[in-house]
Amino acid sequence: MAEMKKLAKETAIYGLSSIVGKFLNWGLVPLYTYVLASSAEYGVITNLYAWTALLLVILTYGMETGFFRFMNKQKGDGTEVYSTSLLCIASTSLLFMISCVLLRQPVADLLGYHLHSEYIAIMCVIVALDAFSAIPFACLRFQNRAFRFAGLKLVAIFVNIFFNLFFLVACPKLQEVAPSLVDWFYNPAYGVGYVLIANFFSTIVTILLLIPEIRKASFRVDFSLLKEMLQYSLPLLVLGIAGIMNQTVDKIIFPYLLPDREIANAQLGIYGACFKVAMVMMVFTQAFRYAYEPFIFAQNKGSDKRGEYADAMKFFIIFSLLIFLGMMFYLDILKYIIRDDYWEGLKIVPIILLSYLFQGIFFNLSLWYKLIDKTQYGAYFSVVGLVITLAVNILFVPHFGYVASAAASFVCYLAVMLISYYYGQKYYPVAYDLKSIGLYTVTAMGLFAVSYFSPAEGWLKYVQNTGLLLLYLGLIVKRDLPLNAIPVVNKFV
Numbered sequence: 160m161a162e163m164k165k166l167a168k169e170t171a172i173y174g175l176s177s178i179v180g181k182f183l184n185w186g187l188v189p190l191y192t193y194v195l196a197s198s199a200e201y202g203v204i205t206n207l208y209a210w211t212a213l214l215l216v217i218l219t220y221g222m223e224t225g226f227f228r229f230m231n232k233q234k235g236d237g238t239e240v241y242s243t244s245l246l247c248i249a250s251t252s253l254l255f256m257i258s259c260v261l262l263r264q265p266v267a268d269l270l271g272y273h274l275h276s277e278y279i280a281i282m283c284v285i286v287a288l289d290a291f292s293a294i295p296f297a298c299l300r301f302q303n304r305a306f307r308f309a310g311l312k313l314v315a316i317f318v319n320i321f322f323n324l325f326f327l328v329a330c331p332k333l334q335e336v337a338p339s340l341v342d343w344f345y346n347p348a349y350g351v352g353y354v355l356i357a358n359f360f361s362t363i364v365t366i367l368l369l370i371p372e373i374r375k376a377s378f379r380v381d382f383s384l385l386k387e388m389l390q391y392s393l394p395l396l397v398l399g400i401a402g403i404m405n406q407t408v409d410k411i412i413f414p415y416l417l418p419d420r421e422i423a424n425a426q427l428g429i430y431g432a433c434f435k436v437a438m439v440m441m442v443f444t445q446a447f448r449y450a451y452e453p454f455i456f457a458q459n460k461g462s463d464k465r466g467e468y469a470d471a472m473k474f475f476i477i478f479s480l481l482i483f484l485g486m487m488f489y490l491d492i493l494k495y496i497i498r499d500d501y502w503e504g505l506k507i508v509p510i511i512l513l514s515y516l517f518q519g520i521f522f523n524l525s526l527w528y529k530l531i532d533k534t535q536y537g538a539y540f541s542v543v544g545l546v547i548t549l550a551v552n553i554l555f556v557p558h559f560g561y562v563a564s565a566a567a568s569f570v571c572y573l574a575v576m577l578i579s580y581y582y583g584q585k586y587y588p589v590a591y592d593l594k595s596i597g598l599y600t601v602t603a604m605g606l607f608a609v610s611y612f613s614p615a616e617g618w619l620k621y622v623q624n625t626g627l628l629l630l631y632l633g634l635i636v637k638r639d640l641p642l643n644a645i646p647v648v649n650k651f652v
Contacts, residue, residue: 188435192498194327198428205431209410216403218290221395223297225388242376245294252287259283281355295372315365322357394534401541409564416556430561432497433504440515465589479516480603488624507565517572524579527587544575
């Protein structure tokens with residue numbers, strides 16, 4: 160239980176930056192939906208950031224996980240591992256950035272942004288710098304400097320929000336009352352471009368703040384070590400590409416699956432906005448991942464800790480289901496973060512939430528092939544998921560639109576979760592508490608069904624849903640998390 164408390168503490172700290180940041184970014188969603196001319200423009204943002212996520216995985220090529228693995232294997236302070244990782248990522252990121260800036264127009268033509276090749280240049284510079292910063296951030300995680308990590312992430316988020324508000328809110332007001340102040344740089348028709356520029360400024364600030372960590376590198380590459388790290392990490396690149404494409408490929412190919420590009424962008428904007436509504440589950444999964452990856456490698460250095468891995472899985476599912484219920488019980492309130500003409504897409508929110516749950520379980524299960532250095536299995540599983548995602552999108556999006564994209568994510572992560580569990584129990588068996596996991600899952604789905612089919616409306620609906628949520632919380636306290644085991648609360652019990 161002590162290890163679970165440590166993991167929970169670090170998850171909470173890492174999650175602080177993600178949760179606060181994502182909730183702050185939630186505030187940008189209504190801003191975009193009200194300020195941008197149409198949902199089609201928000202669809203452009205959704206498409207570009209999907210490409211950004213994919214390119215970031217390619218440019219880091221599994222070196223983050225490789226960094227954790229070799230920092231725990233190497234003797235000494237790990238300077239060789241850190242320096243080798245950092246310089247390798249820096250070299251490839253610089254090459255990518257120069258190439259994309261030079262070829263921005265052909266790439267823009269290929270992606271359908273003929274009139275805005277600068278979108279491509281800005282996006283690629285952001286991705287290259289984010290890839291470079293991945294290793295210093297990984298080092299902070301390895302050193303358990305969670306507060307420094309969270310602080311830097313929050314500063315970058317605040318800078319991004321500041322410049323979004325400046326360009327999309329302040330500048331239009333200034334143009335009305337004092338146009339001479341902004342006319343020399345501000346173009347009111349350049350909405351999407353200003354979103355990218357705000358992100359660029361936040362990325363530059365992040366790099367500047369990471370200079371103390373960057374200077375700790377010896378700036379020497381150990382090529383024999385690099386060879387070992389690449390042999391370990393490159394299979395993770397396939398896994399990473401397939402994994403991120405499972406999350407983003409629908410948003411990348413969506414504009415090509417409908418005959419009218421403008422209608423496709425409009426639907427993609429609705430789809431992307433409704434994904435933001437389901438973001439809480441993704442934030443929790445991401446926070447857990449930040450803490451869990453260094454946790455499992457550190458635990459592996461001592462005695463067998465499979466009991467802790469099983470506990471981590473159980474508690475992850477318990478609290479993920481709690482988030483699911485909380486989101487669905489109060490969706491009628493949460494929907495106001497997006498404009499009402501986006502509400503037609505809210506029907507996909509429960510599908511997306513469960514997809515994130517399966518994705519988190521799949522990540523938990525991935526420990527077995529990382530610990531026994533069989534990372535190629537992760538690549539196999541993710542490729543299977545990618546095939547499913549592509550097939551469902553290509554076959555059904557032309558008929559069912561973004562609902563098919565949400566269903567594709569659900570089926571993809573359900574499939575890879577089950578396959579990974581099967582092979583994990585074969586090569587690195589962990590005695591997961593399936594009885595408890597099944598009980599919580601059936602209870603949560605039952606409570607959701609009661610709420611969904613209940614005729615109650617208005618405030619009676621909220622009273623009913625609050626009671627149902629308390630029932631689930633009561634089950635957690637009764638079975639697995641007594642009040643005297645909860646920090647702060649235990650002082651009163």
